[in-house]
Amino acid sequence: MKNVIKDGFLIAYKDLLTFFRSPARTIVFVIMPLFMMILTGYIFPSESSLHNTDIAVANVNQGEMSLLFTHILKDNIGFKITNATNLEEIKEMIKEGKISEGIVIPANFTYNISHQKQSQIILITGQTNPQISMLLSSVLDKLVENISTQIAISNINKSVGDKETSKGIVKPITIKTERIVNADPDNYIEFMAPGLISMIVMTGAMTGLASSISREREKGTMDGIMVAPISRFSVIIGKSISQSVRAFIQAMIVLILAIALFHIKIFGSIGLSLLILIIGIFSFMGLGILISSISSEQETASMIMMTLMFPMLFLSGVFFPIQQMPPFMQTISKFLPLTYMADALRRVMVLGVGFGQVALNVYIMMAYGIIFTIVAVPLFSRMVNE
């Protein structure tokens, strides 16, 4: 028994060594979660990522309207505002790297508004952080638009005398936005991150395991291991360990990125999150072994894998909440291990629940792992002896 585990660790060590010695594979390994995270993070940008962003405001006007405007920037949107005196100073501050964006409210701002002339706000973007600049200008757009509309309505109201009619004249059509997530309506990434972590863990555990076993079979190195006096179980242990380590590292990359780039807060216990990660990896491992046992080539293995993974991604609530789906899809999602992992991780990370509230998920994941492994091990032994 001691040797079975020792041999397993030897195989795991060899796997990791050869993996990380390959620059191409290492780069893809790191880039993949990075890419996924940044992609999903910026495809669904949120205004909350502007919270605590430093901007400089040169309120040259100091009038009623300009004060209202800065007040909204500060309290409603949440910018950290540094005061400046004029455009030149803001430009200097950007060059020095103190801030990346600035706003100038010109002297005639309040006067122009109250005399029904067009006013202007100057936005200075540093161009060092294009995403923030884009968000900032869209936020400002919205803000300016809102304020302008309000001013226009009150101006027109003076002659029309009916507020609803004035609204209809100024802005005949408006949009009402319904959000997907109710918990934190502004931050889609907060909903995404736990799902994304689960997904990356699943992809890593399943495809990594199956392709690593198939590759060794095709190259013939599996023969070298099998012709030695070791247990078949050692191979499974070794492959599982090396894939778990890889999946775990990738999950950590996502987590760290989510925290560093998108300011995600983990409300629950980190330890519990990690436990869910590890048990999640285990629940996919058996499935990975199972698939590589029934497919003779790498190509077949990855085809089966894609067929299984694709629906899993969409039905497990990784990208879209399960509650949104039609009932029959909800039923399917109840049979997918990824559902339980993403759900548990999300509730721990976002809602901060304790073990008690995710215990059922954890037990279901463990059951999946155990059942798949029990089915897979004899199939694996049969496969290597064909």
Next chain:
Amino acid sequence: MEYVIRTHDLTKKFGKFTAVDRINMEIKKGEIFGLLGPNGAGKTTIVRMLCTLTRPTSGTATIAGFDLIKESNRIRGKIGLVSDKMIMYDRMTGWENIVFFAKFHHLSEDVIKERAEKLLRALGMWEWRNQQIQYYSTGMRQRINVARALINEPEILFLDEPLLGLDPQTCRVIRNFIKDLNKKEITIILTTHVMEEIEKLCHRVGIINHGKLIDVDTPEDLKKKIQKEDIYDIWFKEDIPSNFFSLIDSISKIEKRNGFMRVYGNSDVLSDVIHFCAKKNYHIKKIKPVEPTIEDVFITLTGKKIRDKIRG
């Protein structure tokens, strides 16, 4: 006689296809035993079964005193396998590869180091040991492959097409190495489709065709078996009529070849020809006896040529 391998009706079926069909053979301790056959004859499947890599559909074998089915893990400690698939990891050095596989035999670090050094030096790979395999040539890889297979000091070494695609120099090194190993009483099972290897190396040969063992014997006895007549190539100084030798009774067949005559006949044929020519005053320039090759044996036994192997 001590047999280290005995097979009993060893059979392997893949679906409806019978790859190996009730093979019974005995391999003596310390011999170099060749398995000769065309592509797809079942040589590799036989080796894989004997190496415990493929489970027989029926039948069994005793290898190094252990039962193939029940005691496969005991057998694994006693054998080594070299196949044309290089069993090694490209991103590990030659040294790391050998040590990795050695550790499965649960040897002490010191023993592993000592044996690895000895093998690498003997195969001329010592100075390259710390290079990753990906930078090796095919010949260097195969030397590492051989060293890996020998790290557990096996009693039986299986060589499945070990010289496929290798350069002549590496072939010579490995061939000599095999001979040296054999002096140390290691039994060697060699599969090949190269006749030359069989004639140069093997004590006995098993001819395999369509999964069946057709014949087993020494290369010499196999040749004798198929050579029912004496054959000579004879060069003359002058032109002779083609019906010339029909006057000699001991000749059964004559073929006129490019500049010489090939003469088939019984054991009297050589002296008959010489006497006849002396009498008729024809001058013989040269006489060369024709010996059959293992290839002839093969063609006679199976009715077909061994094709050259093409592999991806």
